[in-house]
Amino acid sequence: xxxxxxxxxTLDGTSTLEAYKGQVLLIVNTASGCGLAPQFAQLQNLYExxxxxxxxxxxxxxxxxxxxxxxxxxxxxxSCQFNYQVTFPMFGKVLxxxxxxxxxxxxxxxxxxxxxxxxxxxxxxKFLVDASGKVVARFAPTTSPLSxxxxxxxxxxxxx
Numbered sequence: 001x002x003x004x005x006x007x008x009x010t011l012d013g014t015s016t017l018e019a020y021k022g023q024v025l026l027i028v029n030t031a032s033g034c035g036l037a038p039q040f041a042q043l044q045n046l047y048e049x050x051x052x053x054x055x056x057x058x059x060x061x062x063x064x065x066x067x068x069x070x071x072x073x074x075x076x077x078x079s080c081q082f083n084y085q086v087t088f089p090m091f092g093k094v095l096x097x098x099x100x101x102x103x104x105x106x107x108x109x110x111x112x113x114x115x116x117x118x119x120x121x122x123x124x125x126k127f128l129v130d131a132s133g134k135v136v137a138r139f140a141p142t143t144s145p146l147s148x149x150x151x152x153x154x155x156x157x158x159x160x
Contacts, residue, residue, distance in 0.1 A: 003133040006104045008060075009092025011074055017104075022131050023054045024155045026148065027108060029096045030059045031068035031123040032079045039124050040084035042145035046152065047088040053156050054131065057088040060104070062096050065122050069093065096120045112138035130155050 004018045017025075028043065040059075047057045061076040063069040069076055073092040080086035094102035097119050101109075108127045109118040112135055126139040128151060136155070139148060 001103075001107070003104070003107060003129065003135075006107065008102070008104055009073070009094065011077060011090065011092060014092075017058075020056055020058070021133070023056050024050075024131055024152060025056055025058055025127075025129040026145070026152070027058045027104070027127045027129060028060065029062040029094070029105070029120060029123060029125055030076070030080075030090075031062060031065065032071060032076050032083070033068040034065070034123040036122075036124040036141055037084075039145055040080055040086055044084060044086050044088060046145055046149060049149075050152060050156060051088075055152060055156060059086070059088060059090040060096075060102075061090065061093045062123065063093060064095055064097055068123060096125075108135055108138070111135035128152070128155070130158070 004021050005016055007014045007016055043057045061069045061073055071079060077090040080090060094105060096105040112127065122141040124141040126143065127135055128137040128148060130136050137151060
């Protein structure tokens with residue numbers, strides 16, 4: 001199954017990622033109460049800088065780490081908009097580890113291995129996907145989104 005065929009929870013139901021086909025994506029498991037939440041500002045900066053060139057950030061709230069996203073998906077999205085002026089797409093809440101792992105994150109983890117094998121270590125693990133839907137890199141929660149900018153630019157250049 002391709003990344004674009006996977007059903008994902010949206011703020012108003014479910015959808016697939018088909019609308020993002022042909023774009024370079026940075027997919028992130030987020031938590032608005034996490035100490036790493038200031039990364040939302042950098043993610044937004046990347047989104048604003050490169051969106052017109054075919055890049056999107058996709059945020060998936062997750063409450064599996066330290067109960068740092070107790071809000072509903074809608075409340076989390078509102079909080080991100082208010083606190084960090086986030087305009088990139090935020091989706092419904094997902095599980096990223098365990099037997100109920102969302103299929104999107106199952107695929108992302110299968111295609112990249114992190115420090116803990118296939119498990120996601122914490123909030124703000126980032127997955128970079130090229131325009132053909134191939135997962136090309138995985139970044140640790142503490143990796144600054146702006147430090148990924150060079151790789152994003154390279155992927156966008158390939159697509160031109």
